[in-house]
Amino acid sequence: MELIAYLKALLGDELPDFLAAVPEPPTVAVNSFKCDRRSFENKLKQWGMTYAPHPVDPASYILASDPLPLSHTLSFLMGEFRYQGISSQLPALALDPQPDETVLDLAAAPGGKSIQVAALMKNRGRLLLNDSSIKRMEPLMANLSRAAVANDVLLNLPGQMIGRLLPEFFDRVLVDAPCSGLNFYTARLQRQHWNVHYLQTIANIQEQLLISAIKAAKINGVIVYSTCSMTPEENEMVLQRILQRYPVMVEPVPDWKLSSARPGWSHHQGYVFPVALQRALRIYPFPDPMEGFFIVRLRKTAGLPIRPVNHPVRWLPTQPFDDPQISPILANLHQLWGIEPSFFAPYRFRVNTHKLWLTTNAWLTIPDSGLVKTGLPLAVKKSHFWKLTSSAAQWLGAQITRSLMELSSDQLHQLLSKGETTNPGEALRYYAATRHGKPIGVVSQSHGKLKLKIPHPFRLVQDTDV
Known part of the structure; x- marks a missing residue:
């Protein structure tokens, strides 16, 4: 099998460890605009969840399992937390965005890292989000709105265009590039037709996105490039070409104490990479169960000529x-x-x-x-x-003082499982539906029914919120 042969050349004696690695456990992160850590930890205990703290981010929790699941809690509907993998949280932390800066997330969907960046910015400053996929816009917008992100502007453009449209505009840029996903030996990888030519295709896209990011960053601005792939074709080889041609230098990522972390590679199959790339971070799916990842932090050291676009912004x-x-x-x-x-x-x-x-x-x-x-x-x-x-x-909460309707537990269950419930009243009206005085959404009342638009049917977990 071509994939196994590639993995053998990639990992050598560590191939058995890679093939035997267990999946990353479910991990949830608190959305700081909606909930605080202490309240969420109390909820985890109330739900009977066994958890451990994220090794880097104290507002994130690794679950032993997710039998409920937590996606069927009222807290999830209210945007108090999101699912986001252990490794997936590291690129935004490496970027280290600050309040009142101007920041770009070049490939934003599905939005976990964007929400994380907005939280690190304390919902201040300017956060420009972009994604080239129109299909991913709706779930991305839903995730951002549920988390109450307010400092963002969302564009739907090819990421390769942003550097020319908005040259030297951003203090920090995150490029979490689309990739092969070769980070763990999943059933998906075993089923799909895999070949090394695809790596070159995706690496070309990644390189163009990174070039766009460098153009978009201000002089002295920070760029973080990451992939959820372990292949050097998508990582060190892309960076080697970039370092030869563009005014950027590699900075060390934070010195996180992670058992699965290693420095970037110095060489591979005859390729010798710049010494500076050993400041990059590779995450392996063993010994700890983490998604394979690559993260490098760059700083732009000088300006560069940028060809103007035909139609300026x-x-x-x-x-x-x-x-x-x-x-x-x-x-x-x-x-x-x-x-x-x-x-x-x-x-x-x-x-x-x-x-x-x-x-x-x-x-x-x-x-x-x-x-x-x-x-x-x-x-x-x-x-x-x-x-x-x-x-x-949900965001306004106690600011809403009129057109409120307190729901019973039965009404809440029916609304979230079916999208509607019975309630006397014929004329069309809208209410902020509440439970224990806390708005959960806006419902329409007409012809004896209340209706609420929900992202999916909820088998609502019975807890004190409910």
Whole structure:
């Protein structure tokens, strides 16, 4: 089998360890905009979960198993935590984004690292997210909204374009590049037709994405390149070509004490790599069960010529809360939902014909090229009023003082398992549905039924939240 022959050449005497490695255990990370560590640890105990702390990130927990599963808890629906692998959390930590910086996530879907970056930025500054796949936009937006990320602008463009569209614009850039996924010997790898020619195809894409990232970074800016692959074709060989041609230097990643961590390779099958690449980090799926990964941190040391694009970026203004276009909408939200307009004073807004978006005051203007969304979707235009989104209702919490409806436990179970439940009332109305006074989403009432849009049917775990 060609794959086994490749793995033998790749790993040598360690091939049996690779083939025998066990999968990475389920890992969950607290979404800091919705929950704190102590509260979440109490919930883990209440759910009867056996867990250990993440070896690097104290706001993340490795589960011994996930029998419930936790994706069927009300806490998951409320965005209090997300699933994100042990290794997958390391690239954003290596990037080390700071509040009030301008940061790019070049290949953002499905959004775990983007949420992590937003949390490290404390939902401040400017976080530009991009992904080239239109199919991945909907789950990416759902994950971002559920976590209450508000400092982001999301584009749907080929990542290779960003460096020319926004040259030397970002303080930090994350390139978690699409890859072969050769990080663990899964059933998927055994089934698929695998060949080394695919590695060259994907490596070319990865190299172009990294070049785009370097162009997009400011001088002295930081770029983190990562893949969930152990192949040198996608990692050291890509970096070797980049270091020969572009003004970047390799910086050490944090000195994490991980049993499965090793430095980047110095050589492989006749290839000799730059000594600096030994500052990169390789994660093996053994001895500890971790997903195979590669992470390198670069710093841009000088400018470089960048060919201008034919159609430069058009910048769209955002509006403050007292803008003549925005203030009537906020007055309508106050009338229907009781939210004081002054609450929105620290934020800025973008509105189109049917939706109002809320973002941070750092985004005075936003790029129009490939624009998908700006920050948190706050409200949707109906015929004569504005309806809060469910993600906004969860984020606003106690700011909502009108149009509230407390659900019974039975109603909550039915809403989350079927998307609807019975409730007296004929005229169409919208409510912020609550449980124990905490908004869980916006429901519509009509013809004796309440309806709630849910991402999937929930077999709701019975706990104190419920």
